Amino acid sequence: MKQSFGLKVQGSGLLVLLLALAGASVSAQEIQLGGTRAAAQKGHVVLVSDAIEVSAGKPQLVELRFRVDQGFHINSHTPKDGLLIPTVLKLDAGRGLKVVSEEYQKGSSFRLSVGSGGGQGETLDVYQGDFRVNVRLAVPKGASTLTGTLHYQACDNIACFPPKTLPVMIAVTGE
């Protein structure tokens, strides 16, 4: 039985590339991705932790949680292949906030399998669903904001998106 995995792109008529004068002409096209198109406009990762309360002064361990959209995965902080893009959290120091250390959750093993014909991809080390980064953080007394970015690259079972950067902003209360 023929099985379909990817998406067919349909145009209003056939898309034509004309080879005149070493150039080509492309007619207007409509990419019909169904629900995937809406998903394609999202970042696929969100920050779950939006506020933390810790004792002020001495470094405290806080857990920052992120969530990868269902059906997607991102590389862990330590992917097995040097060509793959690791997930990296960069937090800004300053305004009395001091990031002492970061510890990433271990990834899980994931192997892409395309179709009943057995197209097998490499075994990856990924985050799926919720994952956390434990941060040892010294905070000042009172209210402040922890800012930074999470850099990652997301794929689903049939395709990948370019690397993205998620802004991180967390309200911090030092007691």
Next chain:
Amino acid sequence: MLLTLRWSHIKGKKVSLSDFKGHAIVVNFWATYCGPCKVEMPWFQDLGTKYHEKGLVILGLDQDDGMATEEVAAASRRVGVSYPILMPDDKVAKDYQLSDYLPETYYIGENGRVVDQTIGTHSKDEIEADIQKAIAAVGQ
């Protein structure tokens, strides 16, 4: 709209669609970070060999941002492909109206006519069917 489709070959040679006039062409956009791309690339390699006598040309267009050509070449060798890997500039992605999604593949027949366009990995059978359509379109 007229487009100038010229790409840099990984060995430095400039390549254009017009270089392959009279051939069925597969233009496959991929990136080294894209696992699904690397699943189907060996299939393109196999099918490129299988349909070589029928004039099929497979071209891989790398979409990595800022990666050195040597690294891209090494990555394509690791995947096991020997067909030309090209380094297009940003204009090509714009000209092809690429989605933010890899792999993306164009199957091109006579005079640059695109007979099919796919986004995401497809089965080897589907890829072969699209290749056969492109070859048939050249013969028409």
